[in-house]
Amino acid sequence: MNALLRTWGPGLGLAVAACVVLPLALPPYWIYLAIAAVVSGVLMQSYGVIVGRAGVMSLCQMSFAAIGAWVVLRLNLADAPGGLLLWLVLGGLAAVPVGVAIGLPALRIRGVNLAVVTLGFAVSTDIVLNANQFPGTTELKTVVRPGLFSSDAAYFVLAMTVFVLIAIGLALVNRTRIGRSWLELRHSERAAAAHGISVARSKLTAFAISAFIAGIGGGLMAGQLGLVVSGNFAMMQSLALFAVAVLIGPHNTEGAVLGGIFGAVMATILEKLRLPQDLGGILFGAMAIFALRSGVSQTDFTRARKRERNARPLLAAAVPAEEPVPVSPAAGGEGNVLEVRGLSVRFGQVVALDGVDLTVPALGVCGLIGPNGAGKSTLISAVTGFAARYEGSVVLAGEPLDRLSPSARARRGLRRTFQTTAIASELTQEEYLAIVAGRRLPREESEEVLRFFGCPPGEVPVSILDAGTRRLLDVAAAVAARPKVALLDEPAAGQSAAESLRLGRRLAQVPARFGVSILLVEHDMDLVRAACGQVTVLDFGHVIASGPTLDVLDAPAVRAAYLGTVLEETS
Ligand SMILES: Nc1ncnc2c1ncn2[C@@H]1O[C@H](COP(=O)(O)OP(=O)(O)OP(=O)(O)O)[C@@H](O)[C@H]1O
Numbered sequence: 335m336n337a338l339l340r341t342w343g344p345g346l347g348l349a350v351a352a353c354v355v356l357p358l359a360l361p362p363y364w365i366y367l368a369i370a371a372v373v374s375g376v377l378m379q380s381y382g383v384i385v386g387r388a389g390v391m392s393l394c395q396m397s398f399a400a401i402g403a404w405v406v407l408r409l410n411l412a413d414a415p416g417g418l419l420l421w422l423v424l425g426g427l428a429a430v431p432v433g434v435a436i437g438l439p440a441l442r443i444r445g446v447n448l449a450v451v452t453l454g455f456a457v458s459t460d461i462v463l464n465a466n467q468f469p470g471t472t473e474l475k476t477v478v479r480p481g482l483f484s485s486d487a488a489y490f491v492l493a494m495t496v497f498v499l500i501a502i503g504l505a506l507v508n509r510t511r512i513g514r515s516w517l518e519l520r521h522s523e524r525a526a527a528a529h530g531i532s533v534a535r536s537k538l539t540a541f542a543i544s545a546f547i548a549g550i551g552g553g554l555m556a557g558q559l560g561l562v563v564s565g566n567f568a569m570m571q572s573l574a575l576f577a578v579a580v581l582i583g584p585h586n587t588e589g590a591v592l593g594g595i596f597g598a599v600m601a602t603i604l605e606k607l608r609l610p611q612d613l614g615g616i617l618f619g620a621m622a623i624f625a626l627r628s629g630v631s632q633t634d635f636t637r638a639r640k641r642e643r644n645a646r647p648l649l650a651a652a653v654p655a656e657e658p659v660p661v662s663p664a665a666g667g668e669g670n671v672l673e674v675r676g677l678s679v680r681f682g683q684v685v686a687l688d689g690v691d692l693t694v695p696a697l698g699v700c701g702l703i704g705p706n707g708a709g710k711s712t713l714i715s716a717v718t719g720f721a722a723r724y725e726g727s728v729v730l731a732g733e734p735l736d737r738l739s740p741s742a743r744a745r746r747g748l749r750r751t752f753q754t755t756a757i758a759s760e761l762t763q764e765e766y767l768a769i770v771a772g773r774r775l776p777r778e779e780s781e782e783v784l785r786f787f788g789c790p791p792g793e794v795p796v797s798i799l800d801a802g803t804r805r806l807l808d809v810a811a812a813v814a815a816r817p818k819v820a821l822l823d824e825p826a827a828g829q830s831a832a833e834s835l836r837l838g839r840r841l842a843q844v845p846a847r848f849g850v851s852i853l854l855v856e857h858d859m860d861l862v863r864a865a866c867g868q869v870t871v872l873d874f875g876h877v878i879a880s881g882p883t884l885d886v887l888d889a890p891a892v893r894a895a896y897l898g899t900v901l902e903e904t905s
Pocket residue numbers: 681684685686704705706707708709710711712713
């Protein structure tokens with residue numbers, strides 16, 4: 335309750351103060367502008383979901399707003415029952431199927447290509463709106479506001495209430511798995527899929543919710559103006575608000591407020607300064623390019639600085655991780671948890687894997703080694719469903735996985751890490767663990783796994799972790815998800831020899847301590863010796879040896895494959 339009050343108290347207090355003071359203090363024209371700012375703020379909230387949080391370049395949010403306005407005006411013209419409050423919701427709902435339809439191409443394309451598709455939709459909406467008037471225009475039938483909110487001052491309070499309700503709704507959604515998954519999407523769709531997140535569902539939900547909010551924003555605008563024209567929802571408006579969104583970061587509530595104020599009052603300021611209106615668009619565009627280049631919006635930047643300042647003492651006071659006790663490498667028990675049979679992968683003429691057989695024993699750590707280009711990462715990708723096509727079979731705890739997507743395989747208990755980490759830096763470590771594990775971990779559980787891997791306390795934000803610690807966090811998160819098997823792709827890359835050995839000793843303990851079996855791709859042979867009970871060696875896509883670690887590393891064929899490289903250096 336206290337935490338809730340601390341998070342929401344100041345914002346709600348400001349909103350209530352604005353509702354009490356502004357209508358009394360401002361002259362009518364400024365009240366009109368204040369309503370426009372709140373309406374703009376609601377539109378910003380829709381950008382906050384799709385652009386700010388999910389990182390999708392959508393340039394057609396005003397088209398969704400136009401649908402909301404159209405529905406409100408149509409229902410108003412028909413004197414439909416329920417009144418404006420119900421019509422607003424219906425306007426938002428009407429935009430949802432269109433949002434989902436626009437989101438469908440986003441499942442296959444992204445980045446600038448997707449921006450072009452959404453821009454295309456904005457242009458088509460422009461054409462349709464220019465050719466057709468909004469309902470009520472010819473009849474001059476303006477939107478009838480509810481009696482309680484008929485004056486502008488009262489309508490401001492209504493708009494503020496809608497804004498606050500959406501902000502609370504979004505905060506609740508952001509705490510769910512789907513809301514958290516948007517952050518992953520923004521940073522890496524591959525990582526999201528590897529963590530069991532359905533990229534399709536996550537993107538379409540972002541489109542649906544952002545269209546719903548934009549539809550409500552359009553309806554609110556119709557309620558403010560009485561009647562609207564196509565120019566209110568022009569493509570250029572979508573573009574200008576997109577630029578503001580990228581610059582400010584409306585996924586943070588203060589960003590939506592600032593963006594709303596910018597969006598609404600900029601035109602008035604330019605007018606007062608006798609400057610051309612286009613200057614606003616150019617200014618926002620230029621600033622958005624800077625924000626896109628740095629990849630961080632203003633509010634994200636400010637929040638990150640504050641979080642980092644608060645976390646530094648935690649980092650300084652953190653108890654150093656315990657030195658892991660050397661244990662025997664994890665040989666595993668009876669039976670195999672993962673069985674790979676006859677796995678072949680081709681990239682055009684390149685045969686990356688050719689009929690590979692590999693098993694991971696239940697509660698064991700199995701090493702997968704081989705020279706550069708041997709096919710180790712390709713094997714991880716094929717097993718976890720990331721390789722577009724492969725021949726052969728992958729069976730996890732008796733269940734064939736070959737027809738399943740990467741996210742479905744992850745949910746069945748097959749987790750992987752990548753050679754390059756892509757963790758959203760605005761998260762704290764415990765938030766990242768929650769995303770990867772797919773559930774909010776009890777504090778003791780997340781602290782235990784973080785401490786075990788030598789990571790700082792859970793509240794420390796990812797942004798202040800060095801590259802080596804981020805890799806450890808990735809491994810810790812994969813283990814915290816308690817999969818049946820974690821496939822780790824060079825987790826010690828970038829670590830010193832001593833850190834690498836420490837990691838090996840920790841990995842050897844993972845099966846017994848966390849109930850997770852491991853397939854470990856590594857070049858560091860000391861780490862492999864410390865962790866792995868058995869090893870499979872690949873060379874040019876073929877298995878050249880497999881069995882107990884020390885026997886395999888001593889085999890002449892293996893020494894020949896590595897001759898002059900890793901084994902000679904480390905043995
Ligand atoms: N997407 C791709 N397109 C074409 N060829 C690829 C692709 N990915 C991998 N390969 C090729 O497949 C072979 C196996 O590559 P892979 O990355 O799996 O090797 P690796 O053992 O993981 O190497 P490293 O230790 O350097 O990471 C190499 O010849 C590589 O060039």
